[in-house]
Amino acid sequence: MNYNWNWGIFFEQSPEGTGTYADMLLSGLVWTIATALCSWIIAFFLGSLIGVMRTLPSKGANAVGTAYVELFRNIPLLVQMFLWYFVLPEVLPQAWGNALKQLPNAPFYTGVVCLGFFTASRVAEQVRAGIQSLPRGQRLAGTAMGFTVYQTYRYVLLPNAYRIILPPMTSEFLNNLKNTSVALTIGLLELTARARSMQEFSFQVFEAFTAATILYVLINLVVILLASLLERSVAVPGQR
Amino acid sequence: MTSTPMPASTAKTPVAPGSVAPMDAGLQSGPLSSPPPKLATGAPMIAIDNVSKWYGDFQVLTNCTTQVAKGEVVVVCGPSGSGKSTLIKCVNALEPIQKGQITVNDTKVVDKATDLPKLRSRVGMVFQHFELFPHLSITENLTVAQRKVLKRPAEEAKKKGLDLLARVGLSAHANKYPGQLSGGQQQRVAIARALAMNPVVMLFDEPTSALDPEMVGEVLDVMVELAKEGMTMMVVTHEMGFARKVADRVIFMDRGEIVEDARKDDFFGQPRSERAQQFLSKILQH
Numbered sequence: 001m002n003y004n005w006n007w008g009i010f011f012e013q014s015p016e017g018t019g020t021y022a023d024m025l026l027s028g029l030v031w032t033i034a035t036a037l038c039s040w041i042i043a044f045f046l047g048s049l050i051g052v053m054r055t056l057p058s059k060g061a062n063a064v065g066t067a068y069v070e071l072f073r074n075i076p077l078l079v080q081m082f083l084w085y086f087v088l089p090e091v092l093p094q095a096w097g098n099a100l101k102q103l104p105n106a107p108f109y110t111g112v113v114c115l116g117f118f119t120a121s122r123v124a125e126q127v128r129a130g131i132q133s134l135p136r137g138q139r140l141a142g143t144a145m146g147f148t149v150y151q152t153y154r155y156v157l158l159p160n161a162y163r164i165i166l167p168p169m170t171s172e173f174l175n176n177l178k179n180t181s182v183a184l185t186i187g188l189l190e191l192t193a194r195a196r197s198m199q200e201f202s203f204q205v206f207e208a209f210t211a212a213t214i215l216y217v218l219i220n221l222v223v224i225l226l227a228s229l230l231e232r233s234v235a236v237p238g239q240r
Numbered sequence: 241m242t243s244t245p246m247p248a249s250t251a252k253t254p255v256a257p258g259s260v261a262p263m264d265a266g267l268q269s270g271p272l273s274s275p276p277p278k279l280a281t282g283a284p285m286i287a288i289d290n291v292s293k294w295y296g297d298f299q300v301l302t303n304c305t306t307q308v309a310k311g312e313v314v315v316v317c318g319p320s321g322s323g324k325s326t327l328i329k330c331v332n333a334l335e336p337i338q339k340g341q342i343t344v345n346d347t348k349v350v351d352k353a354t355d356l357p358k359l360r361s362r363v364g365m366v367f368q369h370f371e372l373f374p375h376l377s378i379t380e381n382l383t384v385a386q387r388k389v390l391k392r393p394a395e396e397a398k399k400k401g402l403d404l405l406a407r408v409g410l411s412a413h414a415n416k417y418p419g420q421l422s423g424g425q426q427q428r429v430a431i432a433r434a435l436a437m438n439p440v441v442m443l444f445d446e447p448t449s450a451l452d453p454e455m456v457g458e459v460l461d462v463m464v465e466l467a468k469e470g471m472t473m474m475v476v477t478h479e480m481g482f483a484r485k486v487a488d489r490v491i492f493m494d495r496g497e498i499v500e501d502a503r504k505d506d507f508f509g510q511p512r513s514e515r516a517q518q519f520l521s522k523i524l525q526h
Contacts, residue, residue: 140334141371145385145437146361155384159375236375238419 009204010211021198025208028194029215035111035190036177042116043176047123052153054128065124072121077114077182084114085186111183111190119176126168130161163234170227174220191215264425265409267461272407273435273471284343285310285441285472286331291340293326293496300326301337302496308441311470315483315504318493319519324476327493328443331474332363345440361389364434364442368450370426372418372433378405379414382433390437397436404432408462424455431462441472448479478523484508492516 010022018024053065072080085107089097103109134157142152162169184193195212199205284307293301300323308314316324329335331342333349333356342349347359372381382401386392392400405411408428410421418426427447434442444463448456460482467473467486477483483490483504490507492500492515500507500516511517 135369135371137367137369137371138373140329141365141367141373143334143357144332144360144363144365144367145433146357146389147385148357151388155388156373160373163375236417236419238417238421239374 003206005206006204007207009198009202009207012202014198015201021202021208022211024198025191025194025211025215028189028191028212029219031108031188032177032180032190032192033219035108035115035180035183035188036173038112039115039119039180040173040176042113043119043123043172046116047120048127048158050120050124051127051131052158054124055131055157056149065128069121069124072118073125077118077179078185080118081111081114081182081186085110107183107186107188110186111180111188115176115179115183119172119179122172122175123169126165126172127158127161130165131157133164134160163236166227166231166234170224173227174223177220177223178216263412265411266458267465268407268409270407271469272404272462272466273438273469284308285312285345286474287341287343288327288331289341289343291327291330291337291342293323293330293335293337293339300496301330304340304493304496304498306491306498306501308472308474310472312488313467313471313473313475313486314489314491315487316474316476316491316493317478317480317483317519318499321495322493323496324491324493325445326496328445328474328476331443332360332365334360334365357389361385361437362440364431364437364439366427366430366434366442366444366447368446370418370423370430370450372426372430374418377415377417378410378421378429381418381429382436385433386436401432401436404435405429408432422455423451424458427451427455427459428462431459431466435466439471441474442466444473444475444477446476446478448477480508480520480524492519494519 010025011020013019014021014024016024050065050068053061054069056062075083089100091097092100100106138156138160139152142156147155180188180190181192183190184196187193189197191212195208198208202208286308288304288306291301291304292299304323304327306314316328318324326335330337331344331349333342337350340350344359344363348354349356349359372378373384376384379398379401382405383394383397386397386400387394390397402411402414405414408431410425410428410432413421413425413429418429421429431447447463448459451459456479460479463473463475463482464486475482475487487504490500490502490504491498492507492511492513494515499513500511502511507516508520511520
């Protein structure tokens with residue numbers, strides 16, 4: 001292979017004129033993290049709500065929850081990204097569609113919403129599994145104490161369910177973080193997009209993607225470390 | 241934790257190997273329920289009137305009718321699958337019924353206007369598997385419903401909870417978690433948790449069935465004490481010794497029906513139905 005290795009490339013000015021190639025990658029990393037965190041907030045709260053709905057006695061709530069999960073987990077993320085970004089503004093009333101198209105930073109907001117809704121369907125299934133894994137008597141005990149349905153979930157079921165599903169939720173968080181790279185297809189300048197443009201400007205494809213890979217792995221390791229600290233701090237004495 | 245010498249009075253309460261239970265004072269003197277309800281007056285605290293219940297096509301309860309007077313202790317027994325646990329769960333509407341009516345302390349259970357959480361908060365329930373909330377400390381288990389349902393101030397709730405915990409002899413475990421207690425201790429905490437709500441009636445759903453044999457006594461002691469104080473109790477149990485000691489009446493159920501509903505002495509002396517006789521001969525022969 002005839003390839004000119006140049007690890008010093010990171011410290012050379014990028015043609016964008018806003019700093020070095022390293023700065024370019026780091027700004028991509030910042031967008032990756034921002035997208036991951038914002039979409040996770042949507043995914044966590046919406047997913048918890050949908051997951052809870054699927055465990056309620058109400059048939060209506062169940063149907064809505066099931067429909068949501070099946071819709072959002074059965075369409076490829078890439079297709080969802082295009083639907084939100086290219087199709088939605090066209091099918092909305094014209095004024096709304098135009099407003100969406102003119103939104104500053106539209107790829108970021110669209111990416112956040114799309115990832116949030118997609119990951120929510122997966123979080124919902126984790127939450128449902130966590131709640132259903134609890135002994136049936138826990139719900140009965142909460143109810144028998146006089147808790148309302150909301151209170152039973154708030155004080156009894158969810159605190160236990162979240163503890164149980166913390167490990168798979170960590171995986172969902174990592175998936176969500178890596179899925180932010182799909183948003184490059186709608187123009188979000190996140191880490192993968194930045195590595196690609198570095199490659200196109202400099203032809204140093206190996207350096208660019210080695211750096212991107214290392215950055216993804218590092219950030220994921222930090223997440224795993226934080227998750228295990230969280231797991232330890234919420235562990236219940238006398239269990240397991 | 242290494243073994244700490246136990247007070248002599250608790251020597252009768254062995255601790256399961258592996259469980260961390262250094263101090264267990266056993267049942268203490270003093271009132272468990274407050275204010276102590278008056279003795280039986282004849283006014284029904286629980287009235288179960290012609291109750292039927294189905295799971296799909298399967299009928300689990302058939303025209304059950306009985307009453308529990310204020311201060312009365314009623315033991316419900318019967319073979320497994322006879323509907324006794326289901327019946328007791330209908331009393332605080334944990335299970336819906338399709339026909340009939342249940343009245344608890346003059347409040348109709350089957351009535352859209354009834355505030356069920358409020359009704360349930362006055363009906364204490366103790367479960368076979370304790371069902372303490374595993375993520376909460378013993379103190380939090382005793383106080384959470386007092387604070388969130390009865391809206392008691394935190395201090396008052398804590399005092400009430402710790403008083404009852406002391407009463408069942410487990411003060412030393414206030415800051416532990418349910419998983420750190422033995423089964424018998426957890427069940428005593430569960431009884432204290434129910435009592436902390438100042439219930440007008442207590443329901444027990446096989447409270448000793450999940451316990452190791454050596455722990456049954458410590459739980460029954462608490463229940464006997466409670467019965468002596470005049471608490472209205474409906475107890476699903478196979479502990480016939482307990483029934484003999486404190487029950488006023490015994491209800492025998494089979495295949496979803498109340499087959500026998502008799503004063504204790506009549507039931508143990510001469511059950512009228514053949515099914516009850518067979519049941520008694522089976523469970524009393526060992």
